[in-house]
Amino acid sequence: MTTSRRGFLRLAGLGALAAGLPACSSVLPAPDTAAPGFGTSATGPVRVWCRANTQEGLTALVASFNASQDRLTVELTPIPDVQYVTKLATAIRARDVPDLVDIDDINSLLFVYRDAFTDLTDLIADLDFADRLSPGHLALATVGGRRYAVPYLADNSALFCNTRLFERAGLDVDEATTDLDSLLDAARRITALGGDVRGWTFPGNNQGSLGFVVQPHVWAADTDLIRGEVGAQSGNVAGNDAVARLLEFYRALWVDGLVPPENFADDASRWGSDYKAGRIGMIPSNYSTVTTDTDPELVAATTVRLLPGPDGGRAFFDGGDNMCIPRGAANASGAWEFARFALDLPQQSALPEGGFTPVRSDVATPEFAARHPLVLPPLLNQDEGYAPQTLSYNQIYNQPDGPWLTMLRRAVFDGEIEAAMAEAQIGYDRILRQAQT
Incomplete structure (x- = not known):
């Protein structure tokens, strides 16, 4: 059996984690997940924290769960994304944790590393759809072969294409999106249509969004911008041909006027508005940004491809949320029952209505595919999803003065x-180095 491009990177990261993480223990007790009735017979309140950015999806889920039985009552507390890590760390130190946290999957490892979450390995293994769950989400909460989170929803990057403009430019979407050279040629031909039409668009002054949509071009070349095991990592930027070619691609988009001039200062506050106006051929983005409050006719004229590498291959940022049970949770059993409910097919199938993608690949029935075609490429190609396994993601990629945004803008x-x-x-x-000392 061959290993996929994303699988290669993921396996390397998991091996590094298993070898490189020092033993650590939490001051909070771990719940007994093997106790009789765990996850099936709990009563009382279940305190759940969620990210404000994904609150909409959780609100409907909580209402549905609370109405489905009379033993448990989920109490949902949204936390602003920029405060989430700090507030959860404070709650752990104060020994007053929620029963379940719905956390950005990229931040899962921060708490797994500190032994703050419950080992869910055996519970996940007992799910009859365990092999259909997003491997990228699971990888971000796996250490030493043990899993400390279960995926809930996906928020993936992909390349959204306006087929109207492709047709006007005489382009075939598949042929035009195979590698960076074909993308650049397509952007030129679409821009040549004239007026305010442009081939591409990107938020050139927003570090987080750029990390989400730009990095996959590098991953598709079977490499990353970080090398080594957690605890002994270094940058993999200088001399990385995939990174250089990516920057050359974006430089050409800018110099040749293939993107709107507003991209220079775009902080993502109006991300996607130019695509929704019908004047952009290609936008690397996510499902929610492209489809929310968009003309249904334009949505129907949009098609999706995974992001290609310099010479081919495909990848996407495997973003979204993981559900984790903190050690010390007062109602861990009720928390797992709610998490299990969130993974049932009816709830997963409804996620696109809130702007997100399911984490179960078996959701993709013919009926689902007909209703939600724009979420299918990442869902049906989960092994091509990836996210860096590092404790320093936020400092590198989400800080406005971090090296990621500085490099992109200078290049x-x-x-x-x-x-x-x-x-x-x-x-x-x-x-x-600072994170490892």
Whole structure:
């Protein structure tokens, strides 16, 4: 059996975690997940924290769960995303944790590393659909072969294409999206249609969004911008041909006027508005951004492909939420019952209505595919999803003064690609070294 591109990176990361993580223990007790009736007979309240950015999906889920039985009452508390990690860490130190946390999957590892979450390995293994769950989500909460989270919803990056503009430009979507050269040619031909039409768009001044939609081009080349095991990681930027070619691609988009000039200052506050206006050929983004409050006729004229690498391959950012039970949870049994409910097919099938993608690949029945075609490529190609396994993601990719955004802007807008990569290498190494001392 061959290993997929994303699988190669994921297996390397998991092996590193197993070898590189020091033993650590929590001051909070772990619930007995093997106790009789665990996850089936609990009573009382279940305190659940969720991210404010994904609150809409959880609100309907909670209402449905509370109406489905009379033993448990889920109490939902949304936490602003920028405060989530700090508030959860504070709750753990105060020994007053919620029963379940719905957390950004990229942050799962921060707490797994500190032994703050309950081992769910055996519970997940007992699910009859365990092999259909998003491997990217699971990888971000797996250490030493043990799993400390179950996926709930996916928020994946992909390439959304306006087929109207492709047809006007005489382009075939599949042929035009195979690698970076074909994307650049397609962007030129679409822009040549004239007026305010552009081939591509991107939020050039928002670090988090760029991390979400730009990195997959590198992963599709079977490499990452970080190398090594957690605890001994360094940057993999300088000398990385995939990174250099990616930056050259974005530089050409900018210099050749294939993107709107507003991209220079775009902080993602109006991300997708130009695509929704019908004047953009391709937008790397997510399902919610492209489809929310969009003309249904444009949605119907949109098609999706995974993001290609410099010479082919496909990848996407495996974002979204994991559900984790903190050690010390007062009602861990009720928490698992709610998590299990969230994974049932009716609840998973409804996720696109809130702007998200299911984490169970077996959701993709013919009926589901007909209703939600734009979520299918990541859902049906889960092994191509990936997210970096590092304790330093936020410092590198989500800080406005971090090395990621600094590199992109210097390379794309100033044209100093080699210097930008060298500077980023220093920044990556410094942040990763600080996290490991």
